[in-house]
Amino acid sequence: MATTTIKPKKYRSKKTSDLINKIATYTFMIILSIIILYPIAITVLSAFKAGNTTAFALDFGGQFTLASFERLFAESDYLRWYGNTLLIAVITMSFQVAVVTLAGYAYSRYRFTGRKNSLTFFLLIQMVPTMAALTAFFVLALLLKSLDQPWFLTVIYIGGGIPMNTWLMKGYFDTIPRDLDESARIDGAGHLRIFWQIVMPLAKPMIAVQALWAFMGPFGDFMLAKFLLRSPENMTLAVGLQTFISNPRDQQVTLFAAGSILIALPICILFFLLQKNFVSGLTSGGTKG
Amino acid sequence: MNEKQHLGTKHSRKAGLLSIIPGLGQMYNKQIGKGIIFLAIFALFILFSVTFGVQAIAGLITLGTEAGRDHSMFMMVEGTLALILYGIFLIAYGINIYDAFSVGRLRDYGIKTATSLKENFSNAWEHGFPYLLTMPAYILMAFVIIFPVLVTIFMAFTNYDLYHTPPASLIDWVGFENFFKLFTQASWRQTFFDILGWTFIWTIFATIFSIVLGITVAIVSNQSFIKGKRFFRIIFLLPWAVPAFITIMTFSNMFNDSVGAINTQVIPFFNNMLPFLELTSLPWKTDPFWTKVAVIMIQTWLGFPYIFVMVTGVLQSIPGDLYEAANIDGASGWQQFRKITLPMILFATAPVLITQFTFNFNNFSLIYLFNAGGPGNIGGGAGSTDILISWIYKLTTSGTPQYAVAAAVTLLISSFTILVAYIGFKRSNAFGNEDMM
Structure with missing residues (x-):
């Protein structure tokens, strides 16, 4: 008797708790979405505002114009900064991907003296903050008379990413079965042939991810660029954009917003296109901060 | 042979x-x-x-x-x-x-x-x-x-500072003097340990919060009944996709005490919605405590998507028969979560904990771009929210540079992060079965 009265009660409470769970879940996800979208939305809206405001705010009223974009191109060095950053990014990407792919392949496929120790070294050296090198870079730049020279910054970008990316690249190569190159070797293929024709084509997804990271690095770096580039015409986007809002008395918020959109949009598109690839790259490569 | x-x-x-x-x-x-x-x-x-x-x-x-x-x-x-x-x-x-x-x-x-x-x-x-x-x-x-x-x-072992700046004057080797300074000279020691303390608080909270939020979001949004998963996923990934310096600068503007959106829009909005709350404007950038709260919140916002993606991957890789078997054995939902889901997640996120920790320990751009380490001055040229790395930056770039001390601090924190990373990787077995092939 007692069990029959409890059973329907239990059933009903299961149903209501499911409903509560559903409501709670959606509420949580929607609130989180609002928190994420709020700052992004006000940046986007500000970019299309007329005139200049000193602060961001979510405001759908008022006129929408492209005036900020026009001012950005006509009155500021924005296009120049974009060109500088693109050039630095493309050079960084090409060299770093080449170097890292070669090294990662060597660490994955060959067993040589010093291999394990140097791998540990790679893993640890990537933990040294860039800050540790700041003063040294500065003095070296003075010595080479290359302060304010984009090439100097580019070399640092290329070299700085090597340890970690080699490690990730190696992790990916490790997931490509070795039987493939072994059988090619038996068939008489040389080192280069195995690398170019057998393993490389299979590693393309990871190479694409590496390229994306290397490319995005100069877009996202603020510290080094700020420290080593001085004149406005040599600046990269991050440093240049900061000049719009670094002066508390003269904040060019609409300009900043317009400039930000033109950076964030292409990067977001690249990010979402390659997203699947680099998530798997991350998990197979093991570690990334 | x-x-x-x-x-x-x-x-x-x-x-x-x-x-x-x-x-x-x-x-x-x-x-x-x-x-x-x-x-x-x-x-x-x-x-x-x-x-x-x-x-x-x-x-x-x-x-x-x-x-x-x-x-x-x-x-x-x-x-x-x-x-x-x-x-x-x-x-x-x-x-x-x-x-x-x-x-x-x-x-x-x-x-x-x-x-x-x-x-x-x-x-x-x-x-x-x-x-x-x-x-x-x-x-x-x-x-x-x-x-x-x-x-x-x-x-770090020289006396390179404003008064010893070549070519006007020479730099000399001074041995461990800079390190002694940091640990024994009252003014330096005070600043150094204040910053060190906040650096740890900052690192721990920023890391834990992003990880907890990331795991929570992954678990919540992985429930089978949810519609529009792809849509939500794109939104949740946005903080990772947008270059961080842009969002940090935007937040920096939004948290402005007098004109920022948080004080002029968000807080009034809550007051209108829930009249009994009566929130007041908060001194986000002029009060050390609130600045600290703000930077930790912002880093949580910035950092959770990465954890979310990783954990979602883990959740989707847990074989379904594990739960089926648990169901047959009569395990409750909570038991399944505690005995299957959580251990799997924690196992997979352990190495990430280390990288997140060292990343936040050296998270210069957030601290510097949000409020330049301010407000205030706690001595040694540092502001109240400066962490060690941004303090080094100030020591090197200020009008009265202290290169040698900066180098000494750099050495200390580099050795520390390397040590943590080394122990962490050893434990999490980053080399694992690496030579099994």
Whole structure:
């Protein structure tokens, strides 16, 4: 008797708790979405505002114009900064991907003296903050008379990413079965042939991810660029954009917003296109901060 | 090798000894071409020493003797470069002796060795291929990572600051003085430990919050009944996709005390919605406590998507029959979560914990771009939300630079992060079954 009265009660409470769970879940996800979208939305809206405001705010009223974009191109060095950053990014990407792919392949496929120790070294050296090198870079730049020279910054970008990316690249190569190159070797293929024709084509997804990271690095770096580039015409986007809002008395918020959109949009598109690839790259490569 | 008899010759020893002058050992082994190459490298070494090397190393030791004429900092940099190049020569020298010795050994056993340069090259190609592949990486790292790290280490033991700025005056070696300063001199010690304390609080909270939020979001949004998963996923990934410096600068503007959106829009909105709350505007950028709250919240916002993606991957890889079996055994939802889901997640996120921790420990851009380490001044040029890394930046770039102290702090935190990472990776077994293949 007692069990029959409890059973329907239990059933009903299961149903209501499911409903509560559903409501709670959606509420949580929607609130989180609002928190994420709020700052992004006000940046986007500000970019299309007329005139200049000193602060961001979510405001759908008022006129929408492209005036900020026009001012950005006509009155500021924005296009120049974009060109500088693109050039630095493309050079960084090409060299770093080449170097890292070669090294990662060597660490994955060959067993040589010093291999394990140097791998540990790679893993640890990537933990040294860039800050540790700041003063040294500065003095070296003075010595080479290359302060304010984009090439100097580019070399640092290329070299700085090597340890970690080699490690990730190696992790990916490790997931490509070795039987493939072994059988090619038996068939008489040389080192280069195995690398170019057998393993490389299979590693393309990871190479694409590496390229994306290397490319995005100069877009996202603020510290080094700020420290080593001085004149406005040599600046990269991050440093240049900061000049719009670094002066508390003269904040060019609409300009900043317009400039930000033109950076964030292409990067977001690249990010979402390659997203699947680099998530798997991350998990197979093991570690990334 | 077993089939071959030792012939009683002493080629290995002779060749090894002869190659004290590089190349001679190889020539003794009748590998003339190879010998010439080693000899040429040796000649290059002598040329380098005469024109640059010896003088540069001497400069590194003295750091200049006459102010105005000698530029101590350049001498240190040149000396460090020479040191690295000498290191490379030393490796080549070791290879030279090893090569002569091992070829001589083969001859001792009567094994025919390649003598022509062409054969030697193809030999080197066959066995040295991995070294060839890693060479560019090492060369770049030698100059972009190892060189500046060495300079920083050296600098930490000098008195390089505003009053010792070349070329007007010389820099001197002072031993551990900078480190003593940090730990014993009252004003320095106070600043150093204040910043150290906040750095740890910041690192721990920022890391834990992003991880907890990331895991929560992953679990919540992975429930099967949810519609529009792809849509939500795109939104949740946005903080990761948008370049961080843009969002940080935007937040910096939004948290402005008087005109920022948080105080002028968000808080009034809550007051309208829930009249009994009566929130007041908060001093986000002028009160240390609220600035600290703000930077931790912002880092949580920025950092959780990465964890979310990782954990979602883990959740989707847990085999479904595990839950089925648990169901049959009568485990409740909570039990399943605690005994299956959570351990899997924690296992997979353990290494991420380390990288997130070291990342936040050195998260310069957030602290600097949000409020430049401010508000206020807690001595040593540092603001109340400065973490060690942004303090170093200020020490180096301020009007009264303290390069040497900055270098000493850099050394301390670098050793600390490396230690944490090393222990962490050892434990999480980053090398794991790496040699099983």
